[in-house]
Amino acid sequence: MRIVSKGWPLAAVVGMVLLGACEQNGSAESEVFGPSRPECIAPSAPGGGFDLTCKLAQKAFRDLGLLNSPMRVTYQPGGIGAVAMNSVIAQRASDANIIVAFSGGSLLNLAQGKFGRYSEHDVRWVAASGIDYGMLAVRDDSSFHELGDLIESLKANPAGVVFGAGGTVGSQDWMKSALIARVANIDYRGMRYVPFEGGGEAQVALLGGHIQVYSGDISEVVGLLESGRVRILAVMSDARLPGRFAEVPTAKEQGFDLSWPILRGYYTGPDVSEQDYAWWVETFETMMRDERFDRVREEFGMFPYAIAGADLHALIAERMAHYRLLAQEFDLNPQAPGVAAR
Structure with a gap:
């Protein structure tokens, strides 16, 4: 095929193409990866611990400049987290924009089988950023x-x-x-x-x-x-x-x-990609290492605690064993799934 420059020297045309490619690559390299519409779901009505947990993340991410877009807080009350977890797994399992607040109370209800057919194995635990x-x-x-x-x-x-x-x-x-x-x-x-x-x-x-x-x-x-x-x-x-x-x-x-x-933290959907999950974990770790986050956490009445990723998954397994034993002691008839439901 013959290329006609229509008045532009061929060298200039090639230079413009190469310059455009370099600018495109530079733009891709400088782009900050992360959720485009970040959202924290508080599995309760406004007010209370879940709301505080989401608003802690909302303010900390904003103050530390770790998100490209502001994080919004939404509410899905019901069952101390049961409605939210079922909704996320069924409808937003791969949505990398969302994190969901959880607490020790969520785990206690999970231990009693109150989240339906789902267990602690059916979500991806991101981070716990405070203790209450x-x-x-x-x-x-x-x-x-x-x-x-x-x-x-x-x-x-x-x-x-x-x-x-x-x-x-x-x-x-x-x-x-x-x-x-x-x-x-x-x-x-x-x-x-x-x-x-x-x-x-x-x-x-x-x-x-x-x-x-x-x-x-x-x-x-x-x-x-x-x-x-x-x-x-x-x-x-x-x-x-x-x-x-x-x-x-x-x-x-x-x-x-x-x-x-009371552990306070966040999880995301089970089908969120490894890249997206790693971003949430690493960004929370960055946030929790920052001295400015200590001041924000104190503002929300919570106390220092920082664990994320695989370490949090291991801690969740330990806490679930404790809560299942406690449920038995109080005759709460735990019927929690023993293996992942998905």
Whole structure:
């Protein structure tokens, strides 16, 4: 074939083609790989721990400039994560744009088979970027001033105190109150517990006087604590927490050997490509190494914890074994799948 330059010298034509190719290659090399429409799914109504977990990622990614596009937070309440996990696996299994918040509560429900036919093997665990702790809170005008007051009231009449939190019987928030009852030699099956769809709804119920004790997570009540609207009877950590929580007593120092740490992290769909999964893992690792992230995490009331990728998968396996044993101890009839459902 004869190429006619129509007035352009052949050398100039070749030079323009080569220049264009170099510019195209340079553009491809400088392009930042990552999700085009990043989204964090909070598997609850707004408010509460899942919402905080997503908003932590949203703010940290923005402040550290790790995403090309802003991350949006969406909500899929139901079953302490069951609805969200089923939706992601069935409809968005390969969608690299999304991460989903999870907590120890999600794992506890998974251990009881409450996520249907799916198990911990059916998603890809990305990172855990913080840890939280269980606590028991009452209104500031409550007659309960310390954990012992609550225990004495329960011993006199286990059904006389109304607990409430974001989850049904068997959830981690229910488990906190049940464990308190067990270590105090109270029959937890006689306690009254009102479930809500997320910690935000339970907090509204506490302030409205519909429940007397909120068994939630300490990060969820930062604003209420600082405004003086609630009193924390006990935090379920091994030692007192630093900073704004330094005056909050632990259950252990009040004579009750109880600890409930809460892992907070993210997973993505089972069919997300290796390249996309590696990007999320590596970007979270970069974020969690940055000192600026420490300040953001503290702002959200969470405490240092950083694990990702294969190490997180191994940790999830350990925690699931623990939660399955706990479910058996409380006669919660775990029926979790033993192998991957997919």
